[in-house]
Amino acid sequence: MSTQINKDDYEPKIVAFLCNWCSYKGADLAGTSRLQYPTNVRTIRTMCSGAVDPVYIIKALLDGADGVLVAGCVLGDCHYQSGNYKARRKMIILKAELHALGLDEDRVWLRWISASDGIFFKETIKEMVEALKVKGPTPMKQPWNMWKTVKGGWKPKTINSPRGE
Amino acid sequence: METENNKLATWRINMKVHSILKSQGDIFETAKAFFARLFEEGIIDYLLVPQRISNGRTLTQTLIKGVDNLEGVNPFSPVMAINSAKLVAQVGSVEKDKKVGVVIRPCEIRALIELVKLGQAKLDNLVVIGIDCAGTFEIEQWAKLVEESGDAIGKETEILKDIYAGKTDYQDEDAPIRLRSSCQICDKFTHDKADITLSILGMEDDILVTLEPELADKLGLETEDEPSSHKDVLEDMQNSRNYKRESTLDEFRDKMQSMNDMADILSTCTRCYACQTACPICYCRVCFFRTETFSPESDRLLRWADKEGALRMPTEILLYHLTRLNHIAASCIGCGMCESYCARGIPLSTLFQAVGDEVQKKLEYVPGRSIDEELPVATFKKEE
Numbered sequence: 001m002s003t004q005i006n007k008d009d010y011e012p013k014i015v016a017f018l019c020n021w022c023s024y025k026g027a028d029l030a031g032t033s034r035l036q037y038p039t040n041v042r043t044i045r046t047m048c049s050g051a052v053d054p055v056y057i058i059k060a061l062l063d064g065a066d067g068v069l070v071a072g073c074v075l076g077d078c079h080y081q082s083g084n085y086k087a088r089r090k091m092i093i094l095k096a097e098l099h100a101l102g103l104d105e106d107r108v109w110l111r112w113i114s115a116s117d118g119i120f121f122k123e124t125i126k127e128m129v130e131a132l133k134v135k136g137p138t139p140m141k142q143p144w145n146m147w148k149t150v151k152g153g154w155k156p157k158t159i160n161s162p163r164g165e
Numbered sequence: 166m167e168t169e170n171n172k173l174a175t176w177r178i179n180m181k182v183h184s185i186l187k188s189q190g191d192i193f194e195t196a197k198a199f200f201a202r203l204f205e206e207g208i209i210d211y212l213l214v215p216q217r218i219s220n221g222r223t224l225t226q227t228l229i230k231g232v233d234n235l236e237g238v239n240p241f242s243p244v245m246a247i248n249s250a251k252l253v254a255q256v257g258s259v260e261k262d263k264k265v266g267v268v269i270r271p272c273e274i275r276a277l278i279e280l281v282k283l284g285q286a287k288l289d290n291l292v293v294i295g296i297d298c299a300g301t302f303e304i305e306q307w308a309k310l311v312e313e314s315g316d317a318i319g320k321e322t323e324i325l326k327d328i329y330a331g332k333t334d335y336q337d338e339d340a341p342i343r344l345r346s347s348c349q350i351c352d353k354f355t356h357d358k359a360d361i362t363l364s365i366l367g368m369e370d371d372i373l374v375t376l377e378p379e380l381a382d383k384l385g386l387e388t389e390d391e392p393s394s395h396k397d398v399l400e401d402m403q404n405s406r407n408y409k410r411e412s413t414l415d416e417f418r419d420k421m422q423s424m425n426d427m428a429d430i431l432s433t434c435t436r437c438y439a440c441q442t443a444c445p446i447c448y449c450r451v452c453f454f455r456t457e458t459f460s461p462e463s464d465r466l467l468r469w470a471d472k473e474g475a476l477r478m479p480t481e482i483l484l485y486h487l488t489r490l491n492h493i494a495a496s497c498i499g500c501g502m503c504e505s506y507c508a509r510g511i512p513l514s515t516l517f518q519a520v521g522d523e524v525q526k527k528l529e530y531v532p533g534r535s536i537d538e539e540l541p542v543a544t545f546k547k548e549e
Contacts, residue, residue, distance in 0.1 A: 085545035100523040
């Protein structure tokens with residue numbers, strides 16, 4: 001698939017989960033300050049970065065997001081005291097899981113963006129788009145239709161069940 | 166964590182003593198006599214223990230009241246029908262007047278400890294009788310073996326003797342019956358937090374009991390040294406299992422290179438939820454995969470099909486397993502029930518342990534080690 005797309009034309013899709021109290025306000029500030037940043041990002045406002053269940057990150061990746069950004073308040077500044085620390089724990093687990101399964105854990109980013117830091121929001125999105133452009137389109141998109149998408153047809157690999165059946 | 170529930174954690178493990186129950190070749194009778202003593206001394210009022218049913222074709226956990234109903238019990242059951250932590254969570258209570266003895270394996274103790282941390286089990290009325298476990302067999306294969314031999318007790322004695330002497334014969338491809346895959350790679354086959362531990366590892370015909378000195382006095386047991394044969398078998402088994410675990414999980418992780426590999430492994434899954442039902446620590450009362458959130462209605466499905474051109478049904482197989490992995494990995498105690506329950510033989514236990522190991526190493530967390538440690542997602546460190 002990736003070969004058909006000219007690298008210069010490729011625009012990565014980013015799903016961003018922004019916490020209501022800091023990061024979303026930060027994104028807002030970037031907008032009201034008329035800061036220019038790439039339009040590749042689709043934002044979803046959540047009450048807290050700690051409330052982002054990894055299921056939604058995985059869902060975004062499987063449905064074709066090239067990158068997922070989770071952003072919350074700066075550590076120590078969480079509106080709910082410790083939500084962002086817990087978000088970080090969830091992220092450690094998710095990244096270790098993706099790594100163990102041979103998937104690219106660097107497509108998932110966690111950043112602390114405060115409400116007064118529109119510039120950092122802009123920089124983060126820019127940086128992320130650049131990094132994803134280097135990586136190319138996601139290979140994690142759910143293979144709905146493996147017979148067609150994989151060149152030469154899909155061949156099942158034999159991974160033996162240890163039950164010996 | 167409530168103070169009462171700290172029971173398993175605060176146990177003075179270094180204070181425990183060993184005693185040997187001599188038997189004349191019949192460990193089942195010896196175990197039975199030991200349980201009878203526990204009833205007689207009022208240490209337990211009820212006992213949850215594996216008992217033979219269906220002419221010994223299988224064994225199942227049974228809640229026994231009184232000495233008279235101990236016929237056919239075998240604490241070292243060669244099959245594991247269910248992770249008993251779930252059953253123990255049902256009989257556990259904060260009422261201390263009815264003591265329930267529960268005979269469970271190390272993986273079940275670990276699951277129980279995780280359940281306590283999740284607030285889904287109470288330990289106050291329990292006397293945890295742990296066993297050192299050399300492994301278990303798939304329940305349907307065991308039934309077949311017993312049916313062919315026609316002598317349940319004879320077969321049990323023979324095979325238990327083999328596996329508890331540390332023989333690895335039951336791991337080979339051509340063995341008449343093979344240990345469950347998770348048992349083959351289990352490196353935590355002992356647990357030091359049980360009230361009483363029974364062991365026949367390297368003990369020939371005897372049973373080694375490990376318990377607190379006061380309890381030994383009460384039962385009139387003589388204190389003895391830990392036999393060297395027992396220590397040797399423990400050490401050998403630890404080494405061989407460590408090796409087997411590392412190599413199996415490494416090999417599995419090497420195979421996993423992309424989402425397509427994941428889709429390969431799960432190609433026969435139909436999201437029947439058997440793995441979820443079997444898992445002792447899949448902790449939600451209602452899973453959101455069983456709600457409309459992830460079982461979409463017609464118009465949504467058709468819209469997806471429009472967009473993708475083709476849609477695998479039932480949908481979200483990958484999401485289901487990746488999410489379950491994410492929720493469970495930190496606490497996966499490696500009992501392998503998911504795989505035993507899976508009708509399609511998907512190597513779920515290997516998958517979960519391959520991921521679980523990585524996650525647990527990252528978090529420096531060993532599930533089921535002690536009640537003192539908090540669940541990784543319920544706590545945090547300022548620096549990490």
